[in-house]
Amino acid sequence: MYRIRLFAVRHSRAFEWLYARLETTMVALDPLFARVGYGRIERPIAAVERVTKGLLFDCKMCGQCVLSSTGMSCPMNCPKQLRNGPCGGVRPGGYCEVKPQMRCVWVLAWDGAARMKEGSKIRDVQPPVDRSLEGSSSWLRVSREKAARLREAREASRTTIAKAFPDARAHEPAVAPLAPEPPAANQAGSKR
Amino acid sequence: MSEDQQLEFEPRLPSYDEPPPGHVSGSRLERVLRSGHFAVTAELNPPDSADPADVFEAARPLAEVADAINATDASGANCHMSSIGICALLTRAGHGTIYQISCRDRNRIAIQGDVLGAAAMGVRNVLCLTGDGVGVGDQPGAKPVFDFDSLSLLRTIRTMRDQGTFLSGRRITSPPRMFLGAAENPCVEPLDWRPERLAKKVEAGAEFIQTNYIFDVPVFERFMARVRDMGLERRVFILAGVGPLASARAARWMRSNVPGIHIPDAVIERIEKSAKPAEEGKRLCVELMQQIREIPGVAGVHVMAYRREHEVSEIVAESGVLKGRVPERSRTPGTD
């Protein structure tokens, strides 16, 4: 709904916070989701996402949510579906060129972003929409990708021995034998 | 076909040369701008015709004063001869061209192909636009495409040029050497964010900017001050849009019917009060050019004289912005 959408943008900071919590939770649930199977939970989660975000942001389920980079103003409501807006046709008072009764989605977006903690993300150049993702859950995609990234980062920081012996993983990091530190680092870090 | 009927088909083609060092395309517009001259570009009114003579006819009054001619891409969502067709013809006559691409009508597959086609026809400048909505044009029932927006389009062509690949990653054997342009509209909402948006366009790949009409110099000055604070004028060449108004009625009509046009009431009044409105419109345009030229960070002007193309050379000459410089034509047809 238009009115609720405007409300969401006015409270972009609060929604940013909420979204960060949601993401942390979803990422934490990754092992569970993986066990149940992402394919199996896709439909129900997408349905929940459609209803919630539809109500709050007039979400169009593009499947690649950028709300946190657009001041919580959904760019798919821009009649030109710009992802890096606004266009040059914004009307006096900040109304849309194509739908004059609607506030320009991107005027709202820049204002919303200004209230957000990480609002400067609106300056990043967004890729064109991948139309093949339409209708799928963006929540699952984002959290799944983030979980995978975290896993990879953890993997990279594992000690050689832990990588060599899969069993050693269980004991990391407290009990697994540590490789001796290189002398240079030793010196720099020593207080003696 | 018998032996003697066979036609000799060996088109004489210009070689696809490397741009000079420090240049991305080597177009005349790029060379003029990089050497610090004040550049002039002009918009061509595309014919509703398939006769090439009409294109050359439309280009004639612009060519004497413009470093490059913009061929609009169905501007205002009205159907005309295509930008790529016009550019291809103009390069044959040695004119510098700016190929305009609007995201409204074609998807990424069509656009990337057209960019290669345009480059092969000697086009070296491209202007990436979002495009007006289909509703304002002559065929409001058309399907709006908007697969790209102007920024993803800029980034895509830059990738094609600098990485030598399509967006899919597939290799392009001979990349399109294009000088990348974008539009900006400094005098419409959201005024505070317009410079930020410009920065984003530069980030996406814009190397020159052509603005929409500037009739409100104080607003434009404020925009430029912010642009200079951000150091953008050193990263992108900014050409300010100007044009003669024919009458107060025409100005009012434009303001309420053409998207993104801001004309202050004082400007319209000045033309209304004049005994010869068209003359006054021309004089106003000349004055605007002279004022704009003095604003630090402005690298040129872009003249849009819709249906008054015949006045362009006079206006540019009177303004003195070229300082006696005469834009030259390319001596090899099919190149810029």
Ligand code: SF4
């Ligand atoms: S005015 Fe704003 S919402 Fe309307 S088409 Fe332009 S960018 Fe999109």
